[in-house]
Amino acid sequence: MNWQQLVENRHKFFWVLQVAGWLGYALLNYIGSKVFEMRDIYIFVIILNAYAGCLMTIPLRYLYRRIWNAKPVVLLGVVFSASYVVGTLWSVVQKFNLWEIYRHGYRPTEWFYYFQQGLDSVYIVLCWSGLYFGVKYYQLLQSEKQKALKANTMAHEAQLKMLRYQLNPHFLFNTLNAISTLILVEENKNANQMVSRLSDFLRYTLNTDPIKKVPLEQEIHALMLYLEIEKVRFEDRLSVDVDISAQANRALVPSLILQPLIENSIKYAIASLETGGQIQISAQVFANELLLEVSDNGPGTDIISGELAKLSGVGLANTKDRLKTLYDNNYSFVLADNEPQGLKINIRVPYERAKKHD
Template sequence: MIHWQKLFEDKERQFWLLHTCGWIGFALVYYLGSFLHDMRNIWLFVILLNAYAGWLITIPLRYLFRYLWKLEPWLMVLLALASSYVVGALWAVVKNINYWEIYKHGYRPDEWLYYFSNSVDSFSVIVCWSGLYFGIKYYQLLQQEKQNALKASTMAHQAHLKMLRYQLNPHFLFNTLNAISTLVLIKENETANAMVSRLSDFLRYSLDKDPIKRVPLEQEIQAIDLYLDIEKVRFEDRLTVIWDVAPDSRQALVPSLILQPLIENAIKYAIARTEEGGTISIHAKFFGQDLLIEVADNGPGANIVDGQLQRHGGVGLPNIRERLQSLYGNNFSFVIAHNKPSGVKISIRIPYQVGQDANQD
């Protein structure tokens, strides 16, 4: 089975295919146009021989035009017309010889100028061939530029996503290392070792998962469990976590580590700021064609203006919005609101997708 797309991706093969088909088309049109003139096989043979001569004689033009392509436009056009006229005149001579030698059985004209008769018609055909050559080459150049621009845009888009994903709040790492150091000082070596192990697993997950691809929500839950286990060592009984994840939403695809900044914010601004601690609840469910995710806390709340938290220096929440925008366009929502009776509630709506990530190769 011929793969036509691959056939046309090879420019060398594409030229020979179009070049050959073009001259076959010329022979067919010429024969049909002169069908009433002569229906004998000898006339068809002369036409095919002329088309073959045109096929051969225009090949050098291709290599000449490659050089002309690098010149100034006006000079390129002038030299292309001049070379087309020379080739057209030469083709006219070949066609006349074929006509006289084969069709007229060895006829010879009295004047040598007769060899160049019909050169204008031949020149017109060669000019059409040249125009098609430059037109197709220009089209290929435009397509290549579009592909290069698209590739550059895709690479920039991927780099932007990676930058957003890897801008994790360093306070978590610093606080965790300080907590481990404290545990070592007070001889809680077993707890410190468990904390190091969880930190290693969480960091491995965060580095291994490509931020451009999406993962099942189940994997995100496992990573967040590692993160929360680390934080529970720091806050002990002050941190309570409630999971409410519908079974049919666990295989839904979500951006990797999309929940971690939300939970980190809740711990930083709700749990850490109250002596009695607090509760973080994570809900996820499938509704219609969407996956709905909600992260809420019962902390002291925050100042929310036009759906934006009025906090300085934070990059987690703006990064989430940008990542969602990059991955889903306008088909998502990211809402920050007051929780009742107190705290902050963040709701995310994204398309419900399962199976292999559409962004994966």
């Protein structure tokens, strides 16, 4: 059990502090006895006093828990009253131990003397009470902080899932339309291939958590499944060139981060060219950053300050929102004109290497 877990476990944390605190009190008194050159038998008295203080302050814990939500005036009144009573009784026990064990043979004739000079004990119990409330408030603050972090994390996860799953119906709609068209023109072989590829691709999307990151090599494999579906539609009109370095292959990336970019290129570039077009996918690692690039040789579009002048669809917007959610401001998503024509999308994210599996 680490420190954070110990703090969160209120019951165990109380007993650890209770025992450690009174051991510390006994140690300080022992050092004081050495300074004043008291006899060794006084050590036993110190231990008894600390043990008595430990036992007598335990009921205060349960009393304070019962009045925790009381008004401040009531709370302060109970704390001071309880501390005074417990401190005075503890003082009586300490003097009894001192006179019966260390100064055996001397006993005051009046019980009044047992209650004299008990303010030091009351102050110590008050300090104990203050520490109890301080620790209690600290634990509550930590608990609220954990709840806030958990709520924030859940909100981010929900947002990521919404952004990821928003893409799938759009892609599925286009693919099913294409399959329907192939069936109508009686191209059953191509339709069967598309259904098979679609099944493999959807299995990948369902088995991949949109919150977790996957190796780029795995992402490219899924992307090839998607492109094989599109190649059935476009045949020779769609050409794909992939250039991924060995180091970049092992990089972790958000699942299906490239698919909407490729879909965007196919929709606005390849589909608009009668002779078809080419899509280039490249990835490399430079200065501990992963650089991803998707480009096409389509007609291009108007770009202002690295963004489309007119943004349509959800693909690019969702991709940027996912990167923002996952990496905060430690990423870049830039659109630029490709040479000699077309659109180029550059993504930069921190390089995280995937762990090797045995």
